[in-house]
Amino acid sequence: MLLKNIFKITFATLFALCSVSAGAQQSFLTAIPTESSLAASIEGDIAVRPKSAYASNYQNGTSEGPIALSIDGDLSTIYHSSWSNTVFPITLEYYFDSSVDQIDYLIYYPRTSGTNGNFKTLEVWYEADGNTMTKYGDFDFQGTSEPKTVTFEPAIKNPKTIRFVVKSGVGDNGTGYASCAEMEFYKRNPNSFDYTAVFTDETCSALKPGVTLDEINNISDGFYRKLASDIYNGFYNTEFRVQEYRAWEHPDVKAAVNKTSPYSLRDNPSGIYVSSGEDLIVFVGDTHGQNISLITQDLSTGGQGTQKTYVLKRGINKLRMSFKGLVYVQYYNSLGAAAPKVKINFVTGAVNGYFDSQKHQASDWNRLINAAVAPDFDVLGQFAHLTFPVANFKTLTDGKAYIDNWDTLVYYEHEFMGLYKYPQYKFQNRIYCHADYNPDASWMYATSYRTAYSPGTWSDVVAQNWQHTGTVWGPAHEIGHCNQVRPSFKWLGMTEVTNNIYSLYVQTSFGNTSRLISDGIYARAFSKNNTGVSHQDLGDVWFQLVPFWQLKLYLHDCLGKTDFYKDLYQYFRTHADPTTPATDGRYQLYFVRVACEVANLDLTEFFEKWGFLTPVNKTINDYGSAAFIVTQEQIDALKAEIAAKNYPKPTKDFSRITDANKDTYK
Numbered sequence: 001m002l003l004k005n006i007f008k009i010t011f012a013t014l015f016a017l018c019s020v021s022a023g024a025q026q027s028f029l030t031a032i033p034t035e036s037s038l039a040a041s042i043e044g045d046i047a048v049r050p051k052s053a054y055a056s057n058y059q060n061g062t063s064e065g066p067i068a069l070s071i072d073g074d075l076s077t078i079y080h081s082s083w084s085n086t087v088f089p090i091t092l093e094y095y096f097d098s099s100v101d102q103i104d105y106l107i108y109y110p111r112t113s114g115t116n117g118n119f120k121t122l123e124v125w126y127e128a129d130g131n132t133m134t135k136y137g138d139f140d141f142q143g144t145s146e147p148k149t150v151t152f153e154p155a156i157k158n159p160k161t162i163r164f165v166v167k168s169g170v171g172d173n174g175t176g177y178a179s180c181a182e183m184e185f186y187k188r189n190p191n192s193f194d195y196t197a198v199f200t201d202e203t204c205s206a207l208k209p210g211v212t213l214d215e216i217n218n219i220s221d222g223f224y225r226k227l228a229s230d231i232y233n234g235f236y237n238t239e240f241r242v243q244e245y246r247a248w249e250h251p252d253v254k255a256a257v258n259k260t261s262p263y264s265l266r267d268n269p270s271g272i273y274v275s276s277g278e279d280l281i282v283f284v285g286d287t288h289g290q291n292i293s294l295i296t297q298d299l300s301t302g303g304q305g306t307q308k309t310y311v312l313k314r315g316i317n318k319l320r321m322s323f324k325g326l327v328y329v330q331y332y333n334s335l336g337a338a339a340p341k342v343k344i345n346f347v348t349g350a351v352n353g354y355f356d357s358q359k360h361q362a363s364d365w366n367r368l369i370n371a372a373v374a375p376d377f378d379v380l381g382q383f384a385h386l387t388f389p390v391a392n393f394k395t396l397t398d399g400k401a402y403i404d405n406w407d408t409l410v411y412y413e414h415e416f417m418g419l420y421k422y423p424q425y426k427f428q429n430r431i432y433c434h435a436d437y438n439p440d441a442s443w444m445y446a447t448s449y450r451t452a453y454s455p456g457t458w459s460d461v462v463a464q465n466w467q468h469t470g471t472v473w474g475p476a477h478e479i480g481h482c483n484q485v486r487p488s489f490k491w492l493g494m495t496e497v498t499n500n501i502y503s504l505y506v507q508t509s510f511g512n513t514s515r516l517i518s519d520g521i522y523a524r525a526f527s528k529n530n531t532g533v534s535h536q537d538l539g540d541v542w543f544q545l546v547p548f549w550q551l552k553l554y555l556h557d558c559l560g561k562t563d564f565y566k567d568l569y570q571y572f573r574t575h576a577d578p579t580t581p582a583t584d585g586r587y588q589l590y591f592v593r594v595a596c597e598v599a600n601l602d603l604t605e606f607f608e609k610w611g612f613l614t615p616v617n618k619t620i621n622d623y624g625s626a627a628f629i630v631t632q633e634q635i636d637a638l639k640a641e642i643a644a645k646n647y648p649k650p651t652k653d654f655s656r657i658t659d660a661n662k663d664t665y666k
Contacts, residue, residue, distance in 0.1 A: 038223040039279040039348055043192070044318035048103055048185040050094040057081045057090045057178070067092060070180040078111045081178040086171070090178045092164040094185070102187045103159045105151040107311045108141065109182040117179025118143045118170045125163040126156050133163060143170040144250055146330050147311045148291045155188075192316060193224050202315045203283045205242040205345040207231055223281075227347060240271030240351050244341040247290070247333035249428035251449060258425055258573055261482040264385055264432035265449045266378075268329035270294070270344075273352040273374035274321045280310075282317040285343035290333055292342055298325035299376055299387065302438045304450065312344070326352060326374055326387070336428050354378035357403050365399035376435065379403050383410035387434040388453075392462040405467045406433070409476055409506050413483050416505045418566030425573060431479055444474050446481035467510045476506035488572040488594075491587035492628050493536050493620045497544045501565075504549050514659040516542070516549060522658045528611075529655055535588070535611035536620060536628055547610040547655075554654040555599055558665045567598045585630035588612055589638050602647040604639055609655045613639065 050071050059065035063077045070079040071094070081090055096103075110118045119141040125133045141148045156162075162185070169176040198215060200206045204227060216232055219225040230236040251262035274280050274296055284292065292312040299305035309330070310319045327349065333339040352374040355365060358381070369377060372390045379386045379399060384406035396402050410431050419426045432450045435458065442456025453461050453474075460471040480499030484490040489498050508514050516522050525543040538544050555564040571594050578586045592607050607613050613635045620628045657665050 038226055039281050039318070041221060041223050042279070042281060042316065042318050043189050044316075045104070045189050045313075046187045048096065048100050048187050050183075050185065051097045052095045053183075054093040054095075055079060055081075055090065056092075057086060059083050064179075070183045073182070075109060075112050075181045077181070078117075079178075079180045080117055081169075083173075083177075086169075086173070086175065086177050088167055088169075088176070088178075090166045092166065092178075092180070092183075094162050094183060096159050096161070096185075098158075100159060100187075102155050102157055103152060103162070103185050104155045104188045105149055105186050105313060106162065107182075107184045107186070108148045108150070108180060109184070110141075110145050110147065111179050111181050115143060115145060115170045116172060117177035118145060119148075119164075119166055119178065119180075120168040120170065120176070122167055123165040124150055125161075125165065126152075126159060127161040127163075128156050129158050130160060133161070142250065142252075144252065144332070146291065146293055146332070147309055149311050149313060151289075151313065188315075193221050195224075198224075198228050201285060201343075203242065203285045203343050203345040204316075204347070205231070205236075205238065205283070205343070237351050240353055241347065242343070242345045243270070244343045245292075245329045245331055246337050246341050247331045247335060247339035249334060249336040250332040251427075251429045253334070254425075254427050254429070258427070259485045259488075261446070261484075262448050263427050263429035263482065265295075265330070265429075266297070266328045266385060266387070266432050267429055268331060269354045269378040269380065269385075270327040270329055270346055271351060271353045271378070272327040272346045272349040274324060274327060274349045276321060276324045278321045278348065280317075280319045280321055280327075280349050281347040282312060282319065283345040283347065284312050284314050284317060286340075287312075287314050287342055288340045290331065290339070290342070292344075293330045294319075295328050295330055296321060296323055296325035297328065297387075298323050299435055300437050303436060304434075304452070305437075326376060326378065350374070352377065354380060355399050355403070356380040357400050357407070358382055360400070362398060362400040365396070369393050369396075369399065380430070381407040383407045383414070383430055385430040385432050387432075388458065388462050389435060392458050395462065396464055398464065402462075402464060406475070408510075409467065409472070410479060412506045412509045413476070413479060413502045416502060416565055417483055417485070417569040418563070421563060421566045422570050422573075425570075431482060433475065433479075444478050446478040451475070451478040451482065468512060472507055472510055472512065473503050473515060476503040485569055485572045487584070488577050488587055488590055489569070491591075492584035492626055493544075493622050495622050496541045498548065500541075500545050501548050501552070504545075505552070508659070514549075516546065517659050522546065526656060530609040532614060533611050534614040534616040534630070536616050536618065538611065547606070547612075550606075550654060550657050551595065551599075551603075553657050553659065553662045554650070554665060557662050558654070558657075561599060564599055568594060571598060581629070581634065583627050583629045585616070585628055585634070588630060589634060593638060593642065596642050596645070596647055600647055602642055602645075602649045604642055605653070606650070606655055 053067040053071055055067035058067055059080045059082050064080045067079045069077040120143045121140050123138055124136045126136055127133050166178045169178045171177040195202055195204050198207055198211050200208055216228045245268050248267045255262035293309050294312055295307055295309045297305050297307050306323045308322045331342060350373045352372050353368045355368050375389060376387050377390045377393050381403040434450060434452055436452040436454045438454050441454030444453045444457055477499060480502030483502060484499050504514060521542045525546040528538050528543055535544060555561040578590050592612050596603050615630055615632045617629045619625050652665050654665055
């Protein structure tokens with residue numbers, strides 16, 4: 001131990017004499033061979049290739065169909081069951097010759113685009129030493145797009161066949177398909193370094209008590225010797241390289257329950273940035289039998305960027321990076337935060353860091369953003385996660401206050417849709433908002449798993465007090481798209497309407513003037529009110545928005561029925577959507593019916609004045625064209641149904657209520 005102290009003092013004295021900064025210390029140390037430069041000495045696990053394969057059901061094709069496409073080494077070609085006659089269960093078998101002495105684990109790679117055929121439930125069987133088939137286990141891959149690992153414990157010795165009995169899969173045909181981009185099989189490398197000699201566990205992130213410098217210097221492998229030395233001398237950056245990652249519920253789960261878009265797939269940023277062609281060395285602790293992977297994301301290519309997923313297994317992982325990008329860990333479990341955490345050590349790759357308001361202080365902002373080495377940086381709150389250029393983030397004076405305001409925006413929308421009154425429906429993932437590097441764009445948009453912001457918006461969106469400017473409308477609008485309950489509150493023609501109820505609630509909750517006031521929308525919309533024009537023929541999405549907001553002004557603000565919209569959303573979440581009549585007109589009538597029930601008021605006169613109960617038969621283009629039909633017969637039947645409920649009628653005609661005059665309606 002005395003030798004250890006002398007060694008540290010010698011380095012400290014050296015740095016003091018040279019008058020170097022902390023940054024220079026890091027630069028000096030990289031003159032010694034780094035973990036990255038020594039990574040070539042690390043041997044990965046050994047790929048085991050099947051000699052052939054069989055599928056009981058498949059589609060004839062050149063890039064999609066035959067089972068051989070699942071072992072051709074090309075993720076762009078896929079095995080796919082018959083497009084016209086998929087019948088479950090489907091048997092897939094992979095055969096190995098006598099030279100294969102062991103298989104420790106396999107990796108199933110779903111297709112890289114779309115989800116049709118992604119495995120759901122399945123059985124895995126194996127044959128070894130010429131014996132009969134033995135069932136290894138039942139699995140549920142849940143139809144998601146992340147690769148899945150099956151680890152054989154103990155390893156399969158002298159395998160002859162591995163069989164998959166696929167019982168269900170994702171499909172737009174009503175029954176599902178089966179598909180596979182690649183099926184890979186591996187044997188653990190017998191020459192792997194025995195970490196137990198000096199490290200506390202397989203993450204190789206801490207030394208055993210009492211390990212001496214002499215023991216470290218005697219490690220024959222240069223990679224592990226350098227790693228142990230850096231840890232011993234306190235030079236190893238553990239803030240981001242070594243973390244325990246929590247599990248998240250897959251966003252598809254709550255999206256299905258809440259009938260919304262799915263939230264983020266990037267909830268576990270690592271703070272690590274990799275280069276194309278780099279060997280990334282990652283040590284993973286106990287995975288608790290769960291599938292863990294990482295994904296690299298390079299937003300600079302536009303859109304969602306260039307991405308690549310890599311499976312992680314317990315112990316050492318040596319991964320050749322196909323693209324540069326920030327690294328995120330993917331760990332999904334139905335238990336969410338209650339599931340065991342997984343400890344991971346990113347030995348190589350550059351530390352970019354991130355800011356997380358749930359664990360960092362406002363005082364950490366400048367330290368972290370100024371240390372970033374990648375073009376982009378992750379900023380996380382409780383409900384929101386942003387990835388934008390470092391240069392834009394550096395314009396902020398208070399990064400914590402900034403992300404807190406994004407959290408407040410998301411909170412307002414969740415509050416409005418009743419997620420705090422009905423907490424079992426709260427989303428378990430964050431909203432993800434990222435930069436879209438499309439150089440010709442100046443817009444924002446929303447899609448599954450994310451909202452995106454083009455360069456023309458960055459200076460407005462990444463600004464200290466954006467929530468008190470007109471900018472707040474844009475993010476509230478896009479996040480509102482994610483939160484639209486469909487189809488009962490996002491029927492044909494409402495895509496750019498009902499999301500703006502959220503926008504108005506966010507805008508006014510931040511203390512800003514309602515856009516319906518500032519843009520003079522009320523007066524123009526009222527010229528269409530009570531004129532016999534259908535709601536779908538009002539001619540403007542802003543005019544169509546007005547009655548929805550008027551329900552809030554009258555029921556919430558005047559009558560004190562502040563749970564109206566909360567209960568309305570909950571009704572739509574928990575009740576089956578109507579299936580007849582055949583067109584989306586049924587949802588408009590359904591909305592009227594449910595609004596009256598939730599409000600316990602006969603609102604038919606109000607809805608008549610705004611054209612909800614006016615016959616219409618037209619083709620509507622709303623990100624795709626379809627017929628929208630409401631007949632007089634349907635209207636008459638609905639009015640009779642509501643009348644039979646004997647709801648009281650509103651004491652005032654509130655079809656002209658506004659944010660400015662609402663007090664006169666109390």
